[in-house]
Amino acid sequence: MAALLPHVSVTVRGLRQLWIFASSRRKPSNCFILREMTTSCGVMNKNTRDPNVSSLRKHSISSKDAASPVRRVSIEGNIAVGKSTFAKLLQSASPDWEVMTEPVSEWQNIEGKTSKERDSSPHATVSNLLQMMYQDPQRWSYTFQTYSCMTRLRTQLQPPPARLLNSKALPVQVYERSIYSDRYIFALNMFELGCINATEWMVYQDWHSLLVEQFGHQVELEGIIYLRASPQKCMERLKLRGRPEEKGVQLDYLEGLHEQHEKWLVEKSTEIHFKKLKNIPVLQLDANMEFKSDPEAREEFITKVKNFFSAL
Numbered sequence: 001m002a003a004l005l006p007h008v009s010v011t012v013r014g015l016r017q018l019w020i021f022a023s024s025r026r027k028p029s030n031c032f033i034l035r036e037m038t039t040s041c042g043v044m045n046k047n048t049r050d051p052n053v054s055s056l057r058k059h060s061i062s063s064k065d066a067a068s069p070v071r072r073v074s075i076e077g078n079i080a081v082g083k084s085t086f087a088k089l090l091q092s093a094s095p096d097w098e099v100m101t102e103p104v105s106e107w108q109n110i111e112g113k114t115s116k117e118r119d120s121s122p123h124a125t126v127s128n129l130l131q132m133m134y135q136d137p138q139r140w141s142y143t144f145q146t147y148s149c150m151t152r153l154r155t156q157l158q159p160p161p162a163r164l165l166n167s168k169a170l171p172v173q174v175y176e177r178s179i180y181s182d183r184y185i186f187a188l189n190m191f192e193l194g195c196i197n198a199t200e201w202m203v204y205q206d207w208h209s210l211l212v213e214q215f216g217h218q219v220e221l222e223g224i225i226y227l228r229a230s231p232q233k234c235m236e237r238l239k240l241r242g243r244p245e246e247k248g249v250q251l252d253y254l255e256g257l258h259e260q261h262e263k264w265l266v267e268k269s270t271e272i273h274f275k276k277l278k279n280i281p282v283l284q285l286d287a288n289m290e291f292k293s294d295p296e297a298r299e300e301f302i303t304k305v306k307n308f309f310s311a312l
């Protein structure tokens, strides 16, 4: 949308978007970049021993237990909060942990070739769906969510490496985000902002539920690590990283996503449709900490993660 990337050239679609952009200034519910959002900080579940961990299922037996010893955990958090950085830290901390990165490069490089073109031209047309979504969210958000969810599903369906299956310790496969944040953070947010319409939202939820139900325990998670930082801190890091597609992202978009994380993982007020996910243990870590330059902070994080994993 023009509001996201102000330098985008004005096409017919662009003119329509500019009109929507202009009307959204009068009716602020239409465009997420202009929406005024307030952040809210929730409280942790009072029934837990460790204040960082909510909903610990100490004695429950997961459906994974019988099939595989590998536990599956996702890292969740706002844009640029530091998930990839934290994931690298985990990867280097234990050979029994395997990190699966978010498939961002797949979203940035979609090869579009018809079967005819494939025969006649050696060069594929490559589209950057991430950029298209940020430039024109009303047009591309639904398409983006179908593709992001499909690529995440593919990641979650990958079998653990032999190293983990043969591990004598506690093997854990760690995903950077999941098919659940796809729905309960991003798609929901886009729907609430009016970038996904009511019909698209119904369709998305219908196929999402079908996939989760059909794949069953293959796509279940045993735990979630929530990297929590202020939207302002995420904005600083987003600017520092300088990913070109994110140039137009504004603070109120990050505030909206922060609110969705809080509702899902802290306040537990998001309506969740899968039984196991409703009671999933959540480890909350303060990601405002500049752990990159602080070995003690890194050590503290790793200890918390180890304790969390061993309780799953």
Ligand SMILES: Nc1ncnc2c1ncn2[C@@H]1O[C@H](COP(=O)(O)OP(=O)(O)OP(=O)(O)O)[C@@H](O)[C@H]1O
Pocket: 077, 078, 079, 080, 081, 082, 083, 084, 085, 086, 102, 237, 238, 240, 241, 287, 288, 289, 290, 291, 292, 293
């Ligand atoms: N704890 C930290 N302290 C200081 N800088 C950090 C920290 N974590 C991440 N950064 C920096 O912030 C920027 C964004 O981090 P990173 O790419 O890990 O975020 P991300 O959560 O994976 O982003 P995305 O949501 O886009 O996948 C990077 O430049 C990284 O070096």
Ligand SMILES: Nc1nc(=O)c2ncn([C@H]3C[C@H](O)[C@@H](CO)O3)c2[nH]1
Pocket: 079, 102, 104, 130, 133, 144, 145, 148, 181, 182, 186, 187, 190, 246
């Ligand atoms: N709209 C939308 N839906 C998603 O499911 C989603 N997952 C990630 N992202 C954006 C955030 C970063 O810019 C970049 C890398 O995380 O991709 C998403 N955007």
